[in-house]
Amino acid sequence: MAKLSADDEELRRACEAVIDGKEKVVVAIRVSKSRGIWGKPGKLGRQMAKPRVLALAIAARSKGQNAKAFLRVLKYSTGGVLEPAKLYKLKHLTKVEVMNNDPSGCTFMLGFDNLRSQSVAPPQWTMRNTNDRNRLLLTILNVHKDVLGRLPKVVGIDVVEMALWAKENTPTVTRITAQRNFPDGPVAAAITESDLKVTVEKELVSQVEEEDIEALVGPYVMGINEAEAFSERLKRELLALEAANVHAILENAPLIQEVLQGLEVATYCVEDMDEWLGIFNLKLRHMREDIASIEIRNNKLEMQSVNSESLIDELDKLLERLRVPSEHATCLTGGSFDEANMAQNIEACEWLTSALRGLEVPNLDRSYANMRAVKEKKTELQKLRSTFVRRATEFLRNYFASLVDFMISDKSYFSQRGQLKRPDHADLRYKCRTYARLLQHLKTLDKNCMTPLRKAYCSSLNLLLRREAREFANELRASTKAPRNPTVWLEGLGQSANSSDTSNVSDAYAKMLIIFIPLLVDESSFFAHFMCFEVPTLVASGGISNATRNVSHDDDNDDDDLGIMDIDDNDGKTGKSSAELEVLNESLQELLDGIQEDFYAVVDWAYKIDPLRCISMYGITERYLSGQKADAAGFVRRLLDDLQSRISVQFGRFVDEACHQIERNERTLRQTGVLPYIPRFATLATRMEQYIQGQSRVLVDQAYSKLINIMFLTLEKIAQADPKYTDIILLENYAAFQNSLYDLANVVPTLAKFYHQASEAYEQACTRHIGIIIYSQFERLFSFNQKIEDLLYTVSPEEIPFQLGLSKMDLRKMLRSSLSSVDRSISSMYKRLQKYLTSDELLPSLWDKCKKEFLDKYESFVQLIAKIYPNESIISVDEMREYMASM
Template structure:
């Protein structure tokens, strides 16, 4: 066991600054035997800590390891099981009970004795030893192995220490002298024992020699022990006094703690009272305002607003837990509820009366505004109502049912007021629109048979350009720029009257600007619903007015499309979901439908045009109709938002014009097809070049191409072969050349010799040529119309074609009859003079 103790001290406890005082070999009771060691240790540093350490061999068995440790101060009880009989079992009560079985009773007793001594020396809290003999606790453990392990007394515990370096060196030197010290430990131990006995004998002799000094020393020790007992007595009395002081201090501390708790509670109670007084107290002035405040005067309304907000703040205060159980709080809440209900009734009755009075307001009638065609202003009414905005908001937050009832009352009476005014307004607008209109003749700007004319003139269109819709008004100035419209069957400029009127209105529902966020959206939705009810007749009346305007003249849809689109665009920029934006958007759908119907009507009229079989065609009516439509539309749609709609209509109309021009040209009997195509496409090309409509650039080029082609075709077909026999002669010459006859040998052909050529040329003297050209001029003049002024253009083209044929004949004569001296009876100069004199004579 000594060797084990030494090994444990060296390997486990010395590195942890601990000293091993006692050791016992144990195993757990009632389980498979697994031996371990319980060690009693103390630290080498102050303050001293005493532990019980469980040490176990490693699984490989070559070294020991520290498995568990308990502080001795945590030991509650040591149970030795039996105080009178030898028994190796014992229990140690820490946080739980550990039951052990020692390898021998001696080791167990030695270990328990060491624990008792450590407890007596180092612990104020004494461990309870059960079933342990008093002799074991009072006396030292007998000599032997146990003595060497546990020590004999408390001094032994303190005096035990490790070997110092010098002592280890001496022991190593001694072991080197005795070579058998390692191989024969028993012999070495006997040798050491003998030497120890010799030394003990020498010591005893020395002690006996100094007996007198020993006796003196013992006497001094006795005196010291007596002094120690005296000091211990005083220390005990001091300890009792300190214990009394400690108890008194504990009582004082407890008393101070109670006082502090009381002060804290009083402070919290004061805070609660101040909270209730500050947030649940309504001034007498506010109470008077809620009960009897004047809801008609500005000062009275302001006082009621302040009082209602203060009341709402008191009612909405967040009470802390337990407040609702206080009688004072209940009384205040009951008072607040009565004040709220009383004021809500007063406010509801007063506003009901205000709404009824405003709903029957007759102070401003439409008859006073017929000159400028504007709705009556209700700004004074709105200003009166805006004073109650905060009170209405308070009513909405506190008495939602009363608020909803008031809203319904307001909507009901305002609906009656505005419905009456709106109806009167649109009646006046309709009268003004149709007041100067003559008996309806359908679409007066439509296409009327073969006359080929839209009513109106270039001068009136110039007026239109000045009076048109180029100046755009903002939404704030008008609801719809209509009214004061008097159409005329004789003047295009009358249409502009449809574009002059202005309808002014002050809106309807007065409301404050709502705060941002979700509440703002809900406020907008509520206002929109109210406006839908109040102004429910606006959309119907607008559609009725638009239908009347369309009935008077379908071209009014152009003005309406531009104006309504502008108002919708302006309203949507302010708020895309507003009531005005939605209503005007719905009306715009109707206007767009009328516009599309107008375009379809124009196309249908093109298809239904009938041309007289007895007179020449000239410029077709729908061609001039498209020209005047384009001039009118360009004036109306200048800088308009819905330009795209007009461009689409242009494309539809021009394609219909192209198709129906060809249709009429194919059906024409009096006028040649080429003339119909040439004149009309020349007119279309001129119109598009003048107006510069970008979306019709492709059609402009196509019109030019058609005009040029049909001009050339007409010239060739009309001019024909003015020198017919000469033409036939040279056609035969070209045929011979084509068959392989060389050009210079053609004159040797019998039918095409020089003699035959001279005969043919003599049949076309200058006088006959001029006569034929004069007849041709008269024929062309009959075909062409005066409006387009293409006669000189056609005549000049015929001149060019005649000269081309003349030069062709001269070239054939030069190549096929070289050196013959044969020439035409007239020259190019003569021919130019013929064409010029004929043109001037007519």
């Protein structure tokens, strides 16, 4: 009796728990799953076996429906827990095969008719022993018979062996519940052990086979003791049957001979047929080779045909590139450059440019570039280009010269006597714009041709600009009414000579800039674009910067936009290399060189009339200079820089001359009172401030510093000539300097600095002069005071009265001689102060300073006497203040 450890209740319950109790598990057995190989039954592939659990389950249906049986495959998860792997419906089971390549007989395979892929070998299931195998297979067969009413095909296992095993292991078969079909409907029937036995026998041995077995065994029914006799009898009958078979064979020998002869004839026929088939096979092979060769040749011919068509197309395209249109050839080699023919010339240039680019390697396949026809055509196009560039260059050079010659020959273009005329180049630029696009194409065809064209344009237009500037400057000076005598500010002339109005001089210079600076900027911008310099836009439309517009708002604005587009793919560029800009500035230098002389002439003319007008002209130039920001207008900026420098130099000459006039006072005879250049400088500074009018102060402040330093230095030298009057000259002139520049010093920082310097010098001179006057009147008094102060450093105050010359008797003598007539002494001090002053305006302030200084000294003397000579009587400070106040 075999143990049922594999089919225990615990495994069945675990399986039912996995399927949620929806089905009744009849049997559950642990197996190993492996994959067989079709056509190779000898290899089981046990090394790939996987542990599985096969569970046979029955699902009960509701009333009127049959029960369904399932074969479930369960696997173990990572945690050793059962989980569903695969589900087979038992109604699709068609075959149960025990593998004969497993000697143990424990491996079998279940075949289902609904597997999707029949090319993959079905899985093979291996049991641990034959008891488990028989139990599982027997249960599957019984359920298949009871539920479905039929049996699958059984291969590789003896049915009798299965029946015998079932009989021996009947007590171990588990009771199952199946759904059977009865007339009254499906009812549950318990399959007993005896029923199971009958069921197995009926399934394994049919009724017909059972009857045959009974008929065979029936005549030989005997006891167990007759077995040997039965065996002997069977042997005899076997020998008899074998002899009968031999006899039958011998009787059929002629037939066999005929069969053999027929087989031999068939063999000959087969050999002939094999020979013929070999011949046919050889011929077919040769035919196959011929067909393949024909196909190869046909493919080559077809490919050659396609390539020939493509080659013809490419050659047609190449020939189209190489063809030179007759109308373009005629225009390039001998066409006219008149304005009416420029459209044709431009079209020919565009074609020539495109043709040359089309023959270059990036646009033309590299294999074509080495073709003789392409090289010859490229040479022909280069000759056309050289011819056209030479003709166009020669025409444009003559054309520029003719335009300028025509304008120069017509005097109406220039300023005439009594009439200032603004230069107008609108017609000149309009005629030049006709050839602007031609110049761009010339630059694309040959950059080297631009240099002579630029030089020709610059040299021609330079003549016109210089003539216009010269005529305009001459008429501007002739029509400006201004005093002809130069003004001498710091020598010889009085205030009345400086009152003439010279504003029209600086207005004339401003008009020169208003007319010509925008013109020069416009010409620079037009030249840069017209001559195809790759630089940023110079100025806004109209050609005048914002600063220039503010000055020349009443002038007309010319639209100098060329109205053309770049043709050499430079639209997106915002700047070019410094080399390109340097070439442009060199060309502008050649275009505008020489015109600065007429500007210089206006500056020199204005300087001769009124040197102070350099201040106004400097400010005007500075405003224009701040408005020139474009790099390509470099010449205009240099011109303004040069004008500013020249104005500075001219004004510097005026300042130097003024300084020379101031220094000449040093070499004259003895000077007294206020020097003449002090009030004249105040007038000069006032006029200079009027000319500044909110402009830059650099030029004027430098002049102030230089003039005042020279003035102060000359004043010091003149004052040192006579030491007796040094302080008087200094204080009077420094006071005059302060009085004359008081108002200007409050608003001009530079003058304020020198005002404070003069104030300090004035105070020092006053202190020295007052000290001399006081000391001259009270010499004994303050000498006695000085002796006491000197001895106090070495002698105690109590011992001072016992020193030589400082006794009380000496003190009384000194007081009697110095203070006995103090009112006369104070009056003499006032008269002496008044005597040496040339300006009475300074006397009150000086006398106040003198009284204050004397009282301070006397108060110090009184305190010292009270300390050294406590019992001596002396005029008190209050009494002395009353004396001073009474004067």
